[in-house]
Amino acid sequence: MLKKNKDDRYLKNYIFGSMRDPAEGKYLESVNPATGEVYSYVPDSDEQDVELAVKAAKMAFPAWSVTSIEKRSRILNRIADMIEQNLELLAYYESEDNGKPLLTARTVDIPRAAANFRFFASAIQQFSSESHRMEDAINYTLREPLGVVGCISPWNLPLYLFSWKIAPALAAGNCVIAKPSEVTPKTAYYLSLICKEAGLPDGVLNIVHGLGHKVGAVITAHPDVKAISFTGSTATGRQIAQVAAPMFKKLSLEMGGKNPNIIFADCNYQKALNTTIRSSFSNQGQICLCGSRIFIEKPIYEKFKTELAARTYQLKVGDPLNEDTNVGALVSQSHMEKVLHYIDLAVEDGGEILTGGKRVTLKGRCKDGYFVEPTVIEGLSVDSRCNMEEIFGPVVTLIPFEKEEEVIAYANATEYGLAATVWTENLSRAQRVADQLHSGIVWINCWMKRDLRTPFGGVKNSGVGREGGWNALHFFTEPKNVCIEF
Numbered sequence: 425m426l427k428k429n430k431d432d433r434y435l436k437n438y439i440f441g442s443m444r445d446p447a448e449g450k451y452l453e454s455v456n457p458a459t460g461e462v463y464s465y466v467p468d469s470d471e472q473d474v475e476l477a478v479k480a481a482k483m484a485f486p487a488w489s490v491t492s493i494e495k496r497s498r499i500l501n502r503i504a505d506m507i508e509q510n511l512e513l514l515a516y517y518e519s520e521d522n523g524k525p526l527l528t529a530r531t532v533d534i535p536r537a538a539a540n541f542r543f544f545a546s547a548i549q550q551f552s553s554e555s556h557r558m559e560d561a562i563n564y565t566l567r568e569p570l571g572v573v574g575c576i577s578p579w580n581l582p583l584y585l586f587s588w589k590i591a592p593a594l595a596a597g598n599c600v601i602a603k604p605s606e607v608t609p610k611t612a613y614y615l616s617l618i619c620k621e622a623g624l625p626d627g628v629l630n631i632v633h634g635l636g637h638k639v640g641a642v643i644t645a646h647p648d649v650k651a652i653s654f655t656g657s658t659a660t661g662r663q664i665a666q667v668a669a670p671m672f673k674k675l676s677l678e679m680g681g682k683n684p685n686i687i688f689a690d691c692n693y694q695k696a697l698n699t700t701i702r703s704s705f706s707n708q709g710q711i712c713l714c715g716s717r718i719f720i721e722k723p724i725y726e727k728f729k730t731e732l733a734a735r736t737y738q739l740k741v742g743d744p745l746n747e748d749t750n751v752g753a754l755v756s757q758s759h760m761e762k763v764l765h766y767i768d769l770a771v772e773d774g775g776e777i778l779t780g781g782k783r784v785t786l787k788g789r790c791k792d793g794y795f796v797e798p799t800v801i802e803g804l805s806v807d808s809r810c811n812m813e814e815i816f817g818p819v820v821t822l823i824p825f826e827k828e829e830e831v832i833a834y835a836n837a838t839e840y841g842l843a844a845t846v847w848t849e850n851l852s853r854a855q856r857v858a859d860q861l862h863s864g865i866v867w868i869n870c871w872m873k874r875d876l877r878t879p880f881g882g883v884k885n886s887g888v889g890r891e892g893g894w895n896a897l898h899f900f901t902e903p904k905n906v907c908i909e910f
């Protein structure tokens with residue numbers, strides 16, 4: 425079992441199996457967003473640390489790439505076991521680092537991180553490649569690991585999204601240089617300790633902490649890093665593509681969203697209402713899949729709006745460690761300011777705040793935390809900034825509609841296309857609307873229902889490529905066709 429130890433305050437990089445201080449000995453402050461206090465320090469690494477990590481990964485690759493699938497799978501399963509055994513500690517750190525309710529970390533983030541390792545431990549054992557028979561020859565296609573790959577992840581679901589990349593990369597036989605968000609580094613640090621104890625060979629996974637422009641950018645530009653799997657904002661994804669594409673690296677980019685929820689009058693009303701509360705405010709609205717534009721068909725607009733606002737008002741904003749907290753802290757002061765700025769902008773643009781709209785000041789240990797009321801706004805035009813740009817906080821807008829074609833046009837009007845939710849009991853309409861939405865994922869009468877085998881990702885400025893299931897294993901391998909003439 426992992427224990428809190430004195431090193432906790434100063435996190436370390438994980439390179440060639442050892443816990444290392446950054447080369448220059450510099451650290452960044454980590455702030456607990458629920459209290460506003462600095463509570464630990466994260467390595468402010470630079471290109472020297474990345475260089476060392478790449479060297480370690482290159483040294484480890486020849487052995488790891490030919491390690492039997494059974495052995496790789498056993499190690500990944502051991503990592504999953506250890507994440508589960510340490511669920512309480514990891515959930516506590518995830519909540520402390522990110523501000524999310526402890527309950528969310530305990531029931532969603534950490535179990536899902538374990539599931540990611542377990543899923544790919546099993547998937548790699550089922551992974552197969554093709555063969556194509558000709559009259560006088562046979563082709564068989566090998567799927568070989570790429571070598572050293574880079575995995576860069578954001579702060580909103582820290583260990584969950586970090587492991588969603590690392591697990592398939594390792595399962596497929598690659599060695600990894602991984603960079604968690606500098607804002608939420610703690611569970612990645614604990615993952616290092618777990619990997620050591622689980623018997624992952626030295627150098628197979630290297631975790632370098634630090635800033636995006638100092639560590640992420642160096643990983644992206646490194647000639648020995650063959651692929652970049654990135655999750656984060658569209659702006660950063662664009663920067664990564666500008667560097668990596670001319671180097672012909674494989675790229676998987678999971679980026680921002682501005683997801684529509686389309687609610688038709690013939691929906692299962694209670695289910696739609698309950699789920700819309702979740703899809704709006706889970707993790708303080710900081711999930712790339714949250715629906716932030718809620719389109720409601722006119723016959724039920726007034727009723728739905730009134731009940732949604734009333735239910736939102738009842739959500740408890742509070743200390744993330746309290747079991748009855750529904751909405752925790754936003755991840756940082758700057759992010760809270762960004763969210764509040766968008767709320768001001770909504771008012772300037774003629775929006776009416778139905779509930780919420782302000783910073784919350786709590787008492788006691790959370791008196792300086794970054795809390796914002798869950799907010800529902802109506803009266804904004806479809807093309808207002810708040811309906812076009814990603815806010816990524818506990819803020820949703822309501823827009824009435826009359827016709828199916830009209831709402832499809834509204835839904836498709838942004839530069840994003842990650843996920844959409846449609847509520848209707850009319851199966852033909854559900855299928856028709858799903859067909860026309862410009863979106864990588866469409867949920868009908870549900871939200872965040874995830875089968876790890878399905879393709880995950882977005883279209884337009886939300887994404888390039890897909891994660892999940894075979895997609896991830898295809899991304900982290902290169903096909904080689906061998907043709908034998910008889």
Ligand code: NAD
Binds near residue numbers: 604655660663680816
């Ligand atoms: P971000 O783009 O600021 O940072 C993401 C990661 O990239 C961090 O580790 C950061 O240090 C690193 N980075 C920053 N600049 C870099 C550079 N120049 N080169 C390489 N790496 C760099 O994003 P964020 O604020 O951490 O996360 C929030 C964003 O993530 C939102 O836009 C959200 O929609 C998106 N997101 C998308 C998905 C998805 O699956 N599509 C999932 C979760 C979050």
